[in-house]
Amino acid sequence: MKSAEDARAQADQLPAGPERKRLLQKARQSEIAAGIDDWISSPGSHPPANLDFMKKPKA
Numbered sequence: 001m002k003s004a005e006d007a008r009a010q011a012d013q014l015p016a017g018p019e020r021k022r023l024l025q026k027a028r029q030s031e032i033a034a035g036i037d038d039w040i041s042s043p044g045s046h047p048p049a050n051l052d053f054m055k056k057p058k059a
Contacts, residue, residue: 004030 004027011023039045 004028004034 007023007027007030011020011027014020014023
């Protein structure tokens with residue numbers, strides 16, 4: 001989560017614009033990745049019940 005905190009701190013120093021937006025997106029992605037890592041690492045974790053979105057469409 002340090003990566004997310006660092007990116008947010010940097011974004012807070014910038015005016016609105018593409019660089020600030022990129023840093024905030026990086027912070028969100030880091031937070032999501034940390035949440036997924038926690039979920040996968042937790043004992044007894046189970047995959048989502050509905051994984052239909054991962055199936056390839058039939059040709």
